[in-house]
Amino acid sequence: MLTVLPYKEHAAVNDSRYTLHERERTVPIPSTITPVPGYPNKLVVYKMVASKFWQVRCWISGRTHRSSCRTQSLRAAQSFARSFYEQLLALANHKSIPVLNACTDNLIDKAAVKPKHTFAALAAQMVSNEQARVDRGEFAIGSLQVLRNRLDAHILPRWSICSAAAIDYASLLSFTQFLSSSFSTTTVSQYLIIVRKVLSMAVSVGALDKLPEFPKIKIQTTSRGAFTLTEYWRIIRTARQLQGTKHPENCNAMRKNYRLRTAECTMPPDVAWAIGFMVNSFIRPSDLKTLKHRHVEVVRNDNTYLRLTLPETKSHGLPIVTLQPAVRIYQQITLHYAAKQLTGPDNYLFLPHLHDRNYAHWVLAFYFNWVLAKTGLKLGPHGQERSLYSLRHSSITFRLLYGQGIDLLTLARNARTSVDMINQHYASTVTGEQNIGMLQSRRSRLSVTS
Numbered sequence: 001m002l003t004v005l006p007y008k009e010h011a012a013v014n015d016s017r018y019t020l021h022e023r024e025r026t027v028p029i030p031s032t033i034t035p036v037p038g039y040p041n042k043l044v045v046y047k048m049v050a051s052k053f054w055q056v057r058c059w060i061s062g063r064t065h066r067s068s069c070r071t072q073s074l075r076a077a078q079s080f081a082r083s084f085y086e087q088l089l090a091l092a093n094h095k096s097i098p099v100l101n102a103c104t105d106n107l108i109d110k111a112a113v114k115p116k117h118t119f120a121a122l123a124a125q126m127v128s129n130e131q132a133r134v135d136r137g138e139f140a141i142g143s144l145q146v147l148r149n150r151l152d153a154h155i156l157p158r159w160s161i162c163s164a165a166a167i168d169y170a171s172l173l174s175f176t177q178f179l180s181s182s183f184s185t186t187t188v189s190q191y192l193i194i195v196r197k198v199l200s201m202a203v204s205v206g207a208l209d210k211l212p213e214f215p216k217i218k219i220q221t222t223s224r225g226a227f228t229l230t231e232y233w234r235i236i237r238t239a240r241q242l243q244g245t246k247h248p249e250n251c252n253a254m255r256k257n258y259r260l261r262t263a264e265c266t267m268p269p270d271v272a273w274a275i276g277f278m279v280n281s282f283i284r285p286s287d288l289k290t291l292k293h294r295h296v297e298v299v300r301n302d303n304t305y306l307r308l309t310l311p312e313t314k315s316h317g318l319p320i321v322t323l324q325p326a327v328r329i330y331q332q333i334t335l336h337y338a339a340k341q342l343t344g345p346d347n348y349l350f351l352p353h354l355h356d357r358n359y360a361h362w363v364l365a366f367y368f369n370w371v372l373a374k375t376g377l378k379l380g381p382h383g384q385e386r387s388l389y390s391l392r393h394s395s396i397t398f399r400l401l402y403g404q405g406i407d408l409l410t411l412a413r414n415a416r417t418s419v420d421m422i423n424q425h426y427a428s429t430v431t432g433e434q435n436i437g438m439l440q441s442r443r444s445r446l447s448v449t450s
Contacts, residue, residue: 025050028057034074036081037157043085045069045077056081060088079152082160086124117207119167119198120160123151126201150194154179164202167195169213176215189217225380226393232279239272239371247370264363269336270350271367273329277349278391279398280326281308282415285388288364289357293334294345298327306330320414364388396422 028046036043042059054069054077067084069077130147133139158175159167172195179188192214202208227235246266247254254260274288283291287310297307304327308320330349337343342352354360368388372378380386396415399406400422408419415422 028055034078036078036085039082039085039157039160043081045074045081053077054080056084058085058088060085082120082152082156083124085160086120086156117163117202117205118160119162119164120156122164122201122205122207123156123160123198125205126198127151129201130197147194150191154191155194155198164199164208167199167212169215172212173215176217185217185219189219192217225382225384225386225390226397227377227386227390229398231375231377232394234375235371235377236272236275238375239267239275239368242267242367242371242374243269243272258366259359260363260366267367267370268351268363270333271364271371273333274350274364274388275368275371275391276329277326278388279395280324280329281306281322282320282392282395283308283310284392284416285361285365288350288388289348289361291349292345293343293347293349296330296349298330318413318416320416 026048028048032047034045035041036045043056044058045054045056047054051068052072054071054074056067056069056077058065058081065084065088069080071077071080127144127148130139130144134141134144154175159171172192175195176188176192179191183191196211196214199208199211203211244266249257251260251262251265254265255262277283278285278288290311291308295309295311297309299305299307299321304324306322306326308322310320333349334343337347337352340353348357348360351360351363354363365388369378372386378386380390392415396411399411403411408422412419412422
């Protein structure tokens with residue numbers, strides 16, 4: 001006779017994981033408790049059994065604050081924790097805390113800082129103002145994201161709990177020297193601009209009497225390097241030859257090292273199209289991922305060209321007119337994707353089957369770098385690295401070299417840039433020898449009749 005044992009005697013060895021008391025399911029897993037670099041030890045992220053997401057915990061104003069970070073990435077969780085902490089500091093306005101000076105590592109006892117006047121709280125207010133500017137259309141959302149990334153990367157970990165008054169010329173100089181070992185002068189200058197914005201906020205709210213003196217940074221700009229006409233033809237021919245060719249690395253390695261899925265292990269035809277289209281349309285690489293068929297109009301009159309009504313970029317919203325070869329490339333794209341029903345007004349021109357447009361841009365950039373590696377043209381004559389942006393440089397440079405009677409103002413407006421930018425960057429590779437015929441030309445004598 002079969003004896004049926006009580007249920008508890010049949011319990012599995014891992015049942016305890018699923019029968020925990022509700023309170024135990026929300027207790028932090030000790031091995032996952034991770035502090036946020038540059039912030040007080042009371043700010044930590046951790047995991048618990050009850051959720052797959054990271055959690056944040058912080059003790060402020062006599063109580064513990066908790067929230068889900070809504071991410072499984074530790075790096076993203078720490079970024080969320082910084083913002084969480086800054087918002088709490090901005091709300092807390094009735095206590096004082098001692099501040100550790102990040103530059104001198106000395107505890108500042110005489111100048112206890114109100115939570116709402118710490119650098120982190122002031123940074124939170126500044127970011128809130130910048131977000132309002134984005135909402136009003138005065139500031140680009142991409143620029144705001146860069147600002148937040150730089151705050152999280154090096155600024156807040158260094159000064160989050162400092163008072164604004166603790167940041168003087170010496171600490172700014174130390175910060176500048178630290179950044180200079182890893183970044184260009186342009187990037188260092190942009191970091192200092194963000195610090196200045198936070199300290200300006202401190203002056204506005206009365207937490208600081210006046211701005212400290214900032215180190216002077218001489219910005220050294222390096223052009224991304226345009227291609228010569230011969231190099232351009234080598235690049236586009238190589239891209240066409242590699243079309244449909246599998247990358248030499250296996251798909252597993254490409255997924256691990258370059259984040260490319262198996263479906264994108266071969267060179268798509270879009271790379272050659274993107275190369276030709278950029279050189280003949282003056283667009284930026286970022287436009288490749290946003291350009292839709294609804295933005296394109298074919299114009300045929302005395303001249304044949306495309307009118308591109310792209311979303312506004314860098315405060316420029318005027319339409320762009322292309323050169324005639326761009327029309328032929330557009331027709332090739334339309335013919336190729338018409339069979340897949342991907343030529344509707346809301347379909348993208350390049351890699352329209354990829355809904356993640358940042359990933360689509362990454363695929364184009366990855367295979368363009370492969371083309372540059374195959375041709376040996378990744379580095380310019382002065383050692384500068386070339387990228388998709390070099391095609392925009394080439395587009396503008398070719399017009400300066402081969403355009404008949406082109407004036408800088410017309411070119412600048414059509415390329416959605418300024419005359420100063422063309423002079424400083426795009427025209428930096430144009431030499432007198434390249435326009436030797438124009439330099440040696442002579443005006444014809446005018447006959448004077450009585």
